[in-house]
Amino acid sequence: MPKDPAKPATILDVAARAGVSKSAASLALRGTGYVSAAKREAVLAAAAELGYRPNAAARAMGSARSGTVGVILDDLRNPWFVPAVEGLSEGLHEAGLRPLLGDWRLEGAALAERFLELRVEALVLVGTLDGAESALPALPPVPVVQVGAAQAQVPGAAAVTNDDGEGARRVVRHLAALGHRRIAHLAARGTAVGEARLAGFADECARLGVASVTVEAGLTEEAGRRAALALLGSGAREDTPRGDADRPTAVFAVNDMAALGALSAAEELGLRIPADLSLAGYDDTPAARLRAVGLTSVDNASREAGRVAARMLADRIARPGLAPETVLLEPELKARSSTAAPGTP
Amino acid sequence: MPKDPAKPATILDVAARAGVSKSAASLALRGTGYVSAAKREAVLAAAAELGYRPNAAARAMGSARSGTVGVILDDLRNPWFVPAVEGLSEGLHEAGLRPLLGDWRLEGAALAERFLELRVEALVLVGTLDGAESALPALPPVPVVQVGAAQAQVPGAAAVTNDDGEGARRVVRHLAALGHRRIAHLAARGTAVGEARLAGFADECARLGVASVTVEAGLTEEAGRRAALALLGSGAREDTPRGDADRPTAVFAVNDMAALGALSAAEELGLRIPADLSLAGYDDTPAARLRAVGLTSVDNASREAGRVAARMLADRIARPGLAPETVLLEPELKARSSTAAPGTP
DNA sequence: TTCGTGTATGGGAACGTTCCAATATGTCCC
């Protein structure tokens, strides 16, 4: 029936088939403005028969609104962002916006450029993007909201993130309540989350009068393993009373990956978890939740962060001049089998 | 300098500033056709000064080519797709195409519709999408390639996937070579991967004359744990010689998640891995690679699958009539500490 | 009647790019 079966039907084809003007067809398809019920039905029927699919490019050009938001994910390998994206997606839908996803590691700054060429109405940065400060346009033409990073990486961007300092404090309180008096921290200095968690850790240890040791590790499993071996191995090797007395009874790692590395180290050293050593991580990743692992961790309110980000973003699209704003959300401690009172069999 | 500072510069602004026609500006910016070096430089300079960013919507309309490909991911929570997406992304770049990502669980069929409205030049389905058969358009106007699913879910789609039967056979060969003569399989009937792996398992056991037991489990950790408890628990409880003799010395789970569930079950039953029981999974997920877990698994050549998918897709964009085709890729066994000869201390 | 006002309807312009055809200007070779 269409003139050229290879080419998709346009709104003109639909209008012609329904016997109305293209304007009426446009109005009927979008459900806005004044169209008689009879015409609306005729248009809808014609569209269905022709398999009409509106051309998003043409729509974006006509209306100067694309209805889409570019979402730049830090790293697909670390699925910690999933709840955040879910919350974000929900919030966007309510605002009539649709997300478009991309991976920063895969494409880098070209991704942001591409989204801007697609005329997204806003950009969402999820996580701390490597080198984003220099690679992203210093003055993006659309509002930017960053979620899950300790600090906005683009000047003027709004941010919603988790209170990592508070999360670390809660871990310390949990361990102290169990009776631990000497707690070690596997840190990741130089990273935003690392600094925030370290500060919270040191702060709360001092406040509670708990002895603290900090060892530089990093955010990966291997870094956690090495740091834990260095921390726990020396005492064990010497096998002196002093060495044992000095050894911390609990380790709080900067994230779950590092904690899992420490778990391996403990195993290698013959330390039982939690009898000889309590272990806590951060991020509440799926691996931590595995029954065979049972790692005490901190659950970021990421889903909520995503929802808040969507709201901020809708506000900023409606009123572009809005001032930068940073929202901190409270994390939640998830106590599991890797932490217990010292000496528990 | 621009007429209206709020509005982004267009190619007409650039052309005016460089003192050339819009056609020359277009040619210079794209680097095609004939433009003198002097004009090219003038145009590039003007574009930089104005912060010109081409409008993708207008470009797509003018050229009838969007240069993008819609990638529909089954589930962001299961990052097994990451290597596939990486390979795909690489391959697409070489073909001058750019991926746009979306999550099937988050948006469902509306996502495909949206991609088609954006006039993507092809669709890539990653994994087995829940209910895709009925929800996706039966006759999509663009080529469809499915990667990582045992069977294409859209009629006429090309598919590239891993040879799950062969992977299962390799696991059996590995275990048999270690000396195991009684191997159990935690299956997931009714799923595409489950059936393929079960078939390979049964096949190879029969070929090698190894006793096999199959227990229905599922694809999740909890399903694996329950099935393993039922399988291993009964014999252990009775504590009779017959019970022990009957107990399989190795368990091959349909995927890593189920294997990790079985790992928990073994721990609960006091079975040591690999001394009392060898354990193998499938997919070679990050969790399996954790040193504290060390799960023998099968590595799908997912990265390669992504690259192959990109090539198939470029072919099909160039020649739309191409026949459906299915490519099977060979998986690789990753032996780790969870498998050993029976009775190894 | 005449004037608004709410409801319908359609024609034309606009959006920003690419593509195409038309037109110059050489430059080389017979």
Place this chain on the structure above:
DNA sequence: GGGACATATTGGAACGTTCCCATACACGAA
């Protein structure tokens, strides 16, 4: 000197929508 051909440049049409404005009709109020 005159095609043939590569190089260079340009204006106009086309892409498929939405938006704006002009128009038409009906109805009630002044």
